[in-house]
Amino acid sequence: MVKKQPFSIYLxxxxxxxxxxxxxxLQAKYINILLIISLFTLFLVFFKNYYSSKFKDFFSVxxxxxLGVFLLNITKQKPPNIALSKKENIVFSLDKKLNISDKNRRYEVTFYKNKxxxxxILTxxxxxxxxxxxxxxxxxxYIKKxxxxxxxxxxxxxxxxARKNIFFEAYLPQKLYESGVKKLTILEQIKNERLKLLNKISNSSLDEKSSAFLKGIILADRTSIDSDTVSDFQNSGLIHLLAISGTHIGIIFGLIYLLxxxxxxxxxxxxAIILSLIFIWSFALFIGLGNSVVRACIMISVYFTYILINRKPDLLHAISLAGLMILIVNPQQIFDVGFQLSFCAVFGxxxxxxxxLNLMPRSKLKAINFIIEILAITLTAQLTTLPLVLFYFHQFSxxxxxANLIVIPLAEILIAFSLFLSVILGFSINILWFNTIYDxxxxxxxxxxxxFATLEFAMxxxxxxxxxxVILIFISLYFLKFLLxxxxxxxLLNFGLxxxxxxxFRLIFNFQQTxxxxxxxxxxxxxxxxxIKNAKDICFLxxxxxxxxxxxxxxxxxxLISVRNHHYKIKTFNEKVKSVTINNKNYPLE
Incomplete structure (x- = not known):
């Protein structure tokens, strides 16, 4: 198995x-001992004898x-040992923009105190x-852990x-002052240029919702998209269109490659392949090298490298090698929901x-076959990501x-349109009729x-x-291929079992919670x-x-999700009520 699919097994x-x-x-000393032992056993493979040849696959795995144990240990950060007051007069710089609420803006920042x-996170x-x-x-x-x-x-x-090496939250209620000009690194200069482009889009003649959508779909900035729009995309199963992902990078790569x-x-x-790869990596650098963008670029780069070296492209080899590269550089990525969903979709x-696809009817018309292929890809991606969607988000429509079948073909046109519009707005060219069409x-x-989002019967x-x-569903998807x-x-017996x-198991888990x-x-x-939970009855005060x-x-x-229940009622109480007694036990409400 290792000889046939080494990258998959190693991943x-x-x-x-x-x-x-x-x-x-595990403690670092034990990890180092295990790493030395594993390196020694791997070294034995180079000596040809009966045992090394028989166990070389085991030694390499x-x-x-x-290595996975070691990499996570050295990249896992501990909270900094810094003495901080509840209120600090402090210098800071911007690292990343986060979401905007009705009242506040949120940022990732770096604080500087003494040396x-x-x-x-700063609000x-x-x-x-x-x-x-x-x-x-x-x-x-005001700052706290x-x-x-x-x-x-x-x-x-x-x-x-903590997985992002952030251990503090802060709130800035009063005025802030510029404390000096920062000497920018090359990456920070690129971030600043991206910020200027975002402001140009905001100040253009585009409708507010259109400009927010443009910034999200091309520049990976969803901070201006209102909560109702995000909710609509979530409820319709189209949220992946608002986040720069493999779909967006693939379409952009395809457009440049065809050009x-x-x-x-x-x-x-x-x-043409090399130029297209250079473009998508330059684009990824400009929009901030987000995790999903880098993942997509690595997957595409690995896949097309096979073509460049005149080897038959192997999708499983390509995505496995891409996964290895990403996790070796940053093992914390495995805990990123986007990483899990994107790799599940591609593996699926x-x-x-x-x-x-073989179960679907085919046509003599290329356009019909193209739609059928999109439907097959959409259905496959939906099936293989469904367990994770339910596990993390607990909803599915x-x-x-x-919705994906209708919108994804439109997305190819919109992404191309949005990319071109971003470029001309970047050069401060504001064409009213062009913006009107986009709106x-x-x-x-x-x-x-x-x-689509309002169709509650499907939600x-x-x-x-x-x-x-989740594991059992993935196993069933494995056997589904053979059944199809x-x-x-x-x-049928394997899948049915x-x-x-x-x-x-589901009945047992439900019964335990009941x-x-x-x-x-x-x-x-x-x-x-x-x-207050009494069997199936739940009341919230x-x-x-x-x-x-x-x-x-x-x-x-x-x-409700944790106790696997949908039935509840709410009772309200006045703020003057200081406590409540339930089953002869007093519960303070202050």
């Missing part, structure tokens, strides 16, 4: 090593596994001047930030695309397959996406799925919410002045 071994270290956390520097009121990369700033901020969530079923924001083929003769195809296309296309696209929310269930290729009793095991009775205290900012929709989103729904 699995590396991932298992990273996950092992994340869970068990063992080495990659230990120390550390990263933090600033929206009426303050926007930060740029070319200045240092000074302000009085990130905190663990109050329960396991709540998103662990502290752990998420090069039109300019150069076919015998210069290699030159490799595994299930042909069996699904059956209409998303139809018309985007605003109607947003209406179409909103219509499944608060779907509970744990790790065991040849419908016989053996393949996994499906029955999945249903059995029997549970408990009273929990939840926290929404500085307010307390009490949940909520302060009457809180926004119930937000309480449902951030408190109630995560709890």
């Amino acid at each position: 699995v071994a590396l991932i298992l090593g990273i996950l092992f270290q994340d869970h068990f956390i 063992f080495f990659v596994f230990i 120390n520097s550390f990263k933090s 600033i009121p929206k009426n303050h001047k926007q930060l740029d990369f070319s200045h240092f700033y000074k302000a009085e901020v 990130t905190e663990k969530p109050y329960a396991d079923f709540v998103f662990n924001y502290q752990k998420y930030l 090069c083929l039109k300019i150069f003769p076919i015998k210069f195809r290699s030159f 296309i490799y595994w299930l695309y042909e069996p699904i 059956f209409i998303s397959i139809l 018309f296309l985007i605003l109607n696209l947003l209406k179409l996406v909103h219509w 499944n929310r608060n779907v509970a799925l744990n790790f065991v269930e 290729k040849q419908l016989n009793w053996k393949n 996994i499906f029955i095991i999945f249903i059995g 029997r549970k009775n408990e009273v929990l205290t939840h926290f929404y900012f500085n307010k307390k919410i009490i949940s 909520v302060p009457e002045k809180l926004d119930q929709k937000k309480v449902e989103k951030y408190v109630i729904n995560p709890y």
Whole structure:
């Protein structure tokens, strides 16, 4: 197996090593001992004898596994040991723009205190001047360490930030001052040019929603997209279009490659590939080398390198090698949901695309076949990413397959249009009629996406799925290929057995949660919410002045998912109520 698919086996071994270290956390001295042992056993492979030839595959896989353990250990950061007051007068610089809410802007920044520097999330009121990369700033901020969530079923924001080497959160309520001009690195100069282009797009004649969409789909800046639009794309299963991903980079690469083929003769195809690869990497550098963009560029580069060296392209080899390169450089990427979804989608296309395509009718018309192929790719990607979508986001719309089938062909045109528009706006060329056409296309696209999102009958929310269930679904998808290729009793039995095991485990997990009775205290900012669970009945005690929709989103729904229940009621209480007694036990509400 290692001889046939070495990169795939090594990728699995590396991932298992990273996950092992994340869970068990071996000390550095033991990791170094294991690394020396694995290197020694790997060295023995070069001596030809019976044992080395028999176990060389095991030795090489063992080495990659230990390498995964080692890499995560050396890249895992610890909180900096810095003495900080609750309120600090401090200098900082901008690292990255984050999302914008109705009241605030959020940034990733680097704070400087004495001779120390550390990263933090900084929240600033929206009426303050926007930060740029070319200045240092000074302000009085309230700062604190990130905190663990109050329960396991709540998103662990502290752990998420720690993987990015961020251990602090800060709020800047008052004025901020420029503290000096920053000497920019080349990367920071590129970031600043991107920021200037974003501002040019904002100041153009484009509609506000169109300009926000343009910045998101081409420049990887979703900070201006309003929450309703994001919600529409999520509910319709089209959220991947708002994030620069393999789809966008693939379309841009294809456009440049076709353009090069039109300019150069076919015998210069290699030159066209190299120019196209240079363009997408330059583009990735300009928009900030985001994780999803780099992943897509590496995948495309590895795949087309096979063509450049006159080897038959192998999709599995290409994506496995790309995965190895990404995780060796940054093993924390394995915990990135985008990384998991993108690789699952591509592996799924490799595994299930042909069996699904072969079941679909074919036509003599190329246009019809093209649509059928898009449908097969969409269906394959949806199937293979569904377990992770349910595990992380707990919702899925059956209409998303139809939505993708309609919107993805349009996306190719829109991405090309958006790229061209970004270029001309970058040169401060503001063509009104051109912008009007773009507004018309985007605003109607947003209406179409909103219509898909409003089809509530197709939406499944608060779907509970744990790790065991996810693994069982992936195993069933593995056997699905054989069932689709040849419908016989053996393949049907293999697939059916996994499906029955999945249903059995799901019934057990649901039954365990149904029997549970408990009273929990939840926290929404500085307010307390009490949940009372008695078998299938759940009641939430909520302060009457809180926004119930937000309480449902951030408190109630995560709890319902954890206990696998959809039935609940809300009772409100006045803020004057100081405590409540439940089952002879007092629960303070302050």
